Every structure is written in C-alpha cells, then in structure tokens.
Amino acid sequence: MAGTEDKEWFYMSLGHRRGPVTRENLSKMLLSEELFVESTQVWRDGMKEWEGLADCKAFASTLKKVRETAQKTEANVRHTRSSEAGDEDLTCRGASRALFNLFFYIGWVIPILIGVIILTELQVHQLLDPKTVIHNDLQYIIPIGLLLLVSCQIAVSRMRHAGYPAWLGATIFIPVWNLFVLFICLLAPRNFRIQKKLGKAAIGYLVLLLVMFALPFSGLLTGVTPQSANIFSLTDGISDSYKYQTSYSARINKNQSKSADAEARRKAMEESHENEGREGALRKRTNQQ
Known part of the structure; x- marks a missing residue:
C-alpha cells in the first residue's frame, strides 16, 4: 500500500500528461534524459497548480546531479573539440x-x-x-x-x-x-x-x-x-x-676587358722574369770565363 502511495507525482512533458510515478522514478528519467528539466512540469496532491520542474524543491538534489552531469558533458565536448583542433593544427x-x-x-x-x-x-x-x-x-x-x-x-x-x-x-x-x-x-x-x-x-x-x-x-x-x-x-x-x-x-665587356688586361700583365711579368733569368745566366757564364 505504501508503494502505491509513493506514486504521487504526475508530470507533463511536450504536452502529454503522465503518472502517477514515484519521485525516484521521475528522478531516474531526468538523469537518463528521458525527460528534460526545461520542458517538464510536475504536480502532486496538495499543490495548487502545475509547477516547472526546475522550480520544484522536492527535486533539488536531482536537479543538482543533472546540472553536474551537463557540465561534465560540456567539458568533455570542449576537450574533444580542442583535441580535434589540435590534431587539425598538426596534420593540416x-x-x-x-x-x-x-x-x-x-x-x-x-x-x-x-x-x-x-x-x-x-x-x-x-x-x-x-x-x-x-x-x-x-x-x-x-x-x-x-x-x-x-x-x-x-x-x-x-x-x-x-x-x-x-x-x-x-x-x-x-x-x-x-x-x-x-x-x-x-x-x-x-x-x-x-x-x-x-x-x-x-x-x-x-x-x-x-x-x-x-x-x-x-x-x-x-x-x-x-x-x-x-x-x-x-x-x-x-x-x-x-x-x-x-x-x-x-658589365660583361668591362669584366672581359679587365680580364684581358690582367692576362696581358701576367704574360708581361712572365716574360720579364724569363728575360731576367736569361740575363742572369749570361752574366754568370761571362764571369766564369
């Protein structure tokens, strides 16, 4: 009998009214995302009117868990996106x-x-x-x-x-x-x-x-x-x-001219050295005689 009395909650989601269910069952549906806080209203005997689930104090602990789960999911999504962006930065x-x-x-x-x-x-x-x-x-x-x-x-x-x-x-x-x-x-x-x-x-x-x-x-x-x-x-x-x-x-003519002049000077120096060598050899033979 007590189990039947616990089924005191009615809920309305997306225009459909359902219940009664226990508070525990309703909490499980929220945590498993069968129901969503923003689009769900609840009512039980003793309440003047339907109340948004987000404002219902009877489900405060459940709503806290839902928010924590949503935050963790969002953090995981951000981490995944960050990892994908990092991978893209490396590979692309x-x-x-x-x-x-x-x-x-x-x-x-x-x-x-x-x-x-x-x-x-x-x-x-x-x-x-x-x-x-x-x-x-x-x-x-x-x-x-x-x-x-x-x-x-x-x-x-x-x-x-x-x-x-x-x-x-x-x-x-x-x-x-x-x-x-x-x-x-x-x-x-x-x-x-x-x-x-x-x-x-x-x-x-x-x-x-x-x-x-x-x-x-x-x-x-x-x-x-x-x-x-x-x-x-x-x-x-x-x-x-x-x-x-x-x-x-x-420029190419100038460099060619410089090269030609340098070559001429080199040959002149070589000839001068050869002449000096011949003259030196001649003086040496003359002195020996």
Whole structure:
C-alpha cells in the first residue's frame, strides 16, 4: 500500500500528461534524459497548480546531479573539440589557399627571376661562358627548373593544408590528374578532405580563375596571345628586362676587358722574369770565363 502511495507525482512533458510515478522514478528519467528539466512540469496532491520542474524543491538534489552531469558533458565536448583542433593544427599545416592563389597568379615570376639573376651574374663574373649557356639551353633550364621545383613544393604544402597526403602535391604536373590537384590547391579550404565544404570564398577564387584564363583570349591585353604567353617567351622577356636594367652587355665587356688586361700583365711579368733569368745566366757564364 505504501508503494502505491509513493506514486504521487504526475508530470507533463511536450504536452502529454503522465503518472502517477514515484519521485525516484521521475528522478531516474531526468538523469537518463528521458525527460528534460526545461520542458517538464510536475504536480502532486496538495499543490495548487502545475509547477516547472526546475522550480520544484522536492527535486533539488536531482536537479543538482543533472546540472553536474551537463557540465561534465560540456567539458568533455570542449576537450574533444580542442583535441580535434589540435590534431587539425598538426596534420593540416602548410600553405593556405590564399598563399597558393597568390603564387599561382603572381608569385611564379619570383623563381624565374631568381634563376635569371643567378644565370646572368655567373656570366657577368665570367664563372659561366655565355656560349655554354646558349648551347645547352641553360637560359631556360635553370629558371624554369627552379620554377617547377618551387611549384611542386608549394603544391605539396597546400595539399597537406587541405587534409590530403602531401605526396599528392608532387603529381601537379601529371596531365589530366593535375586538374584535381589544382582544384584542391586553388579552391579547397583548410582540412577540406574532412569538412567537405568549399565555403563562400571559393566562389571568388573560381571567378578569379575564370577571368585570368579568359584574358589572353579577350584581346584586352595588347600584344598578348595564348601563343605568346608561353613559359619560354615569358622567361626570355624577364631575362631581357633584367639584362637591360642591369647593363649586362656593358658589365660583361668591362669584366672581359679587365680580364684581358690582367692576362696581358701576367704574360708581361712572365716574360720579364724569363728575360731576367736569361740575363742572369749570361752574366754568370761571362764571369766564369
């Protein structure tokens, strides 16, 4: 009879009235999240009206446990998110989407320019024969080779930043397949492999890509055609501009003149030493006679 009397609580949740149940059973339902504090009202004999569970003193101890459990759950969620963010920081390090786009449209000139500078200065300082450069096509091999090396490296870094294996970046020069690599490098945000969301910024990058590819065909760039805008012509243009700005011909002629003068002085000194030697030997024979 006592067990029946203990079932004195009625509860209303989501518009449905149920009960009677014991206080213990109602507490278990709260702790197991079958009921939620915010959406549950309770009533028992002697109460004037239904009362929100959060305001009912009879369940104060249960509500304390519910809050403690919620706090622990929230702390675990924050810890999990922090761990995931930490893992993402470790595994998704590399060149950002913005940096790769900057290199793709503008920055590629820098490796070519560095290659041109190295090659030109080696010739000016007579460490490399200009005829050897032309005969072996070094004016293309060194700048373009440096460009390919830097492009591969930044693509490797970009793929890692997007959450993909870094080695995929090294396949950027494989025809057809490189369309996928370029898509990731140009448009995918950080950790795209997991998140699978391009984001709104990708639209801007895509529009920029289409505009840049359409410009050579539009006729807006005077003197620039798809045929003239090849890597060899661009390398020649950068090389000619650098040589003109740095007075390449005048400097190389000056250094060659200095080398010729130095060689002439060296030969004159050698001849002088030889003459002195012969004169010394002649005087020695004369004295002996």
